[in-house]
Amino acid sequence: DIQMTQSPSSLSASAGDRVTITCRASQTITTYLNWYQQKPGKAPKLLIHIASSLQGGVPPRFSGSGSGTEFTLTISSLQPEDFATYYCQQSYSTPWTFGQGTKVEIK
Amino acid sequence: DVQLVESGGGLVQPGGSLRLSCAASGFTFTSYEMNWVRQAPGKGLEWVSYVDGRGITIYYADSVKGRFTISRDNAKNSLSLQMNSLRSEDTGVYYCARGLVESDAFDIWGRGTMVTVSS
Numbered sequence: 630d631i632q633m634t635q636s637p638s639s640l641s642a643s644a645g646d647r648v649t650i651t652c653r654a655s656q657t658i659t660t661y662l663n664w665y666q667q668k669p670g671k672a673p674k675l676l677i678h679i680a681s682s683l684q685g686g687v688p689p690r691f692s693g694s695g696s697g698t699e700f701t702l703t704i705s706s707l708q709p710e711d712f713a714t715y716y717c718q719q720s721y722s723t724p725w726t727f728g729q730g731t732k733v734e735i736k
Numbered sequence: 737d738v739q740l741v742e743s744g745g746g747l748v749q750p751g752g753s754l755r756l757s758c759a760a761s762g763f764t765f766t767s768y769e770m771n772w773v774r775q776a777p778g779k780g781l782e783w784v785s786y787v788d789g790r791g792i793t794i795y796y797a798d799s800v801k802g803r804f805t806i807s808r809d810n811a812k813n814s815l816s817l818q819m820n821s822l823r824s825e826d827t828g829v830y831y832c833a834r835g836l837v838e839s840d841a842f843d844i845w846g847r848g849t850m851v852t853v854s855s
Contacts, residue, residue: 661839663842665781673773673842718841720840723795727783
């Protein structure tokens with residue numbers, strides 16, 4: 630199975646900050662990397678797929694990059710509604726696997 | 737509106753069975769692969785099972801293989817997950833999620849249904 634490792638596991642930031650979350654795969658997944666946002670008590674929401682393709686309706690302050698084994702999710706200017714937990718997920722091969730999550734909290 | 741609505745969760749004893757359902761609306765159901773993803777209380781996301789649009793190609797996580805069965809009824813726009821031999825570690829919220837053919841990303845999620853396995 631492909632292991633996905635996110636860093637950091639949590640971070641504290643202020644509104645307006647630039648935030649970067651890293652996701653590493655245990656083997657190459659080319660660009661089959663997806664990012665989700667989950668708020669407490671809610672279902673996850675797809676933000677980015679195929680490493681850098683922004684899902685419809687997602688604000689452009691979210692961006693994704695990377696290929697192979699290393700990927701990043703960047704929020705260019707954190708907004709109050711962005712405080713949530715973020716997960717990466719590989720869809721290169723089954724079993725599809727998720728990172729452990731990164732909780733973005735208010736500083 | 738594109739929508740997925742899960743049902744069928746509840747409390748079941750270890751070793752018991754439960755059948756989850758997911759009703760889809762607002763899109764051409766047969767054009768999309770479907771998945772079940774679960775989340776244990778306070779934990780991360782775990783993919784459980786996949787079925788393609790025709791119901792022919794099916795995959796399972798090793799943790800549920802041989803115990804869970806995914807199926808779909810395209811005439812009724814519905815997805816099911818038959819769960820047998822349930823264990824305490826199967827406890828969690830089960831989400832139905834639509835898959836994008838081009839990337840296998842999960843673009844539409846239901847609100848989830850809670851499954852509790854406990855004596």
